Amino acid sequence: MSELEFIPPAKPIIGQDERDAVDRVLATGMLAQGPEVKAFEEEFSKVLLDGRAAVAVNSGTSGLHLGLAASGIGRGDEVIVPAFTFAATGNAVALTGATPVFADIDPDTFCLDPKSVESLITDKTKAIMPVHLYGHPADMVAFEALAQKHGLMLFEDAAQAHGAAIDGRKVGTFGTFAMFSLYPTKNMTSGEGGMVSTGDAEVERRLRLLRNQGMEVQYQNELVGYNNRMTDIHAAIGRVQLTKVGEWTEVRRRNAAFLDAHLQGVKTPKIAEGAEHVYHQYTVRLEGFSVADRDAFGKELKERFAVGSGVYYPVPTNELPSFHQPADLPETAKATHEVLSLPVHPSLTQEHLDRIVEAVNTVAGAGA
Numbered sequence: 202m203s204e205l206e207f208i209p210p211a212k213p214i215i216g217q218d219e220r221d222a223v224d225r226v227l228a229t230g231m232l233a234q235g236p237e238v239k240a241f242e243e244e245f246s247k248v249l250l251d252g253r254a255a256v257a258v259n260s261g262t263s264g265l266h267l268g269l270a271a272s273g274i275g276r277g278d279e280v281i282v283p284a285f286t287f288a289a290t291g292n293a294v295a296l297t298g299a300t301p302v303f304a305d306i307d308p309d310t311f312c313l314d315p316k317s318v319e320s321l322i323t324d325k326t327k328a329i330m331p332v333h334l335y336g337h338p339a340d341m342v343a344f345e346a347l348a349q350k351h352g353l354m355l356f357e358d359a360a361q362a363h364g365a366a367i368d369g370r371k372v373g374t375f376g377t378f379a380m381f382s383l384y385p386t387k388n389m390t391s392g393e394g395g396m397v398s399t400g401d402a403e404v405e406r407r408l409r410l411l412r413n414q415g416m417e418v419q420y421q422n423e424l425v426g427y428n429n430r431m432t433d434i435h436a437a438i439g440r441v442q443l444t445k446v447g448e449w450t451e452v453r454r455r456n457a458a459f460l461d462a463h464l465q466g467v468k469t470p471k472i473a474e475g476a477e478h479v480y481h482q483y484t485v486r487l488e489g490f491s492v493a494d495r496d497a498f499g500k501e502l503k504e505r506f507a508v509g510s511g512v513y514y515p516v517p518t519n520e521l522p523s524f525h526q527p528a529d530l531p532e533t534a535k536a537t538h539e540v541l542s543l544p545v546h547p548s549l550t551q552e553h554l555d556r557i558v559e560a561v562n563t564v565a566g567a568g569a
């Protein structure tokens with residue numbers, strides 16, 4: 202089957218509209234943060250945040266870092282985060298000088314487990330930062346109650362969840378701040394970039410200061426800040442993508458529904474009641490698999506059927522050499538062995554979907 206076209210696990214869609222938008226900005230000669238960034242913030246707020254303020258930055262990681270700093274997180278503070286996520290979640294906490302405390306996940310949604318979080322609250326805990334992993338919203342209703350009960354702030358890592366919602370309420374409108382990544386493999390992109398949402402005017406002001414050397418008025422720096430600005434070139438790409446992300450999400454959902462209906466021998470994604478999933482990843486569970494068996498499964502999909510797949514994430518953040526923070530997280534450990542993400546992106550054709558199903562069902566049947 203070597204003539205089969207490879208189906209990549211992710212594929213950014215960049216078309217003529219994005220190219221034209223970049224050209225338009227280049228033609229003006231004004232490339233740094235300017236009118237395109239301002240327009241992108243306003244449009245993102247309308248389309249994805251029900252009007253909540255949005256502040257554009259140069260990456261999702263910068264967005265988390267500035268959101269935490271603008272919320273007053275720093276040395277001596279603890280922020281509870283999942284270990285089963287991309288390292289940026291914990292990194293951003295550590296970069297402020299605070300300590301990330303790693304909690305376990307719910308085995309059905311792969312998102313942070315409120316019970317595990319509550320067991321880790323100390324007098325140093327300042328905030329909880331769930332991740333809407335794979336595009337499935339974390340249990341924000343439970344986290345709002347928990348934050349209120351213990352007097353904590355609530356933040357959202359919405360890097361993978363543009364447009365996800367709970368009972369019609371969009372992610373990015375729950376926490377003091379939320380961050381959306383605009384990296385090329387995410388549900389929409391600006392090349393590199395991030396968008397931070399906040400409903401708190403003081404946090405918004407500090408975000409705007411921190412991203413630009415602490416300046417609102419040029420050379421009147423009010424605080425020590427960073428250069429985390431987005432360029433107008435990136436914003437122009439993001440503005441075009443924003444007009445398409447809703448339609449792409451619908452295609453992701455249709456692709457997911459097809460896989461749900463046809464895959465056999467693997468555990469397909471569960472959706473919590475009231476949750477609106479945006480399928481950044483379509484992640485199945487290979488129950489009882491070891492790391493070696495799961496990796497062999499992925500290899501066979503690729504070699505026999507040219508179907509790409511991915512493991513998000515093979516190592517819990519607390520076990521990375523950069524952290525080395527021992528923690529007892531049984532569901533996280535199990536997930537790192539058992540998860541496999543299959544292509545679900547909007548560029549898939551019916552032939553691709555049929556091939557993914559044939560590949561998974563064949564390999565799962567053979568391995569049983």
Ligand SMILES: *Cc1c(COP(=O)(O)O)cnc(C)c1O
Pocket residue numbers: 260261262263286287289290332358360361382383384394395
């Ligand atoms: C991608 C991602 C980030 C970081 O975003 P960048 O734009 O790559 O800096 C943070 N958290 C999660 C969960 C992500 O998937």
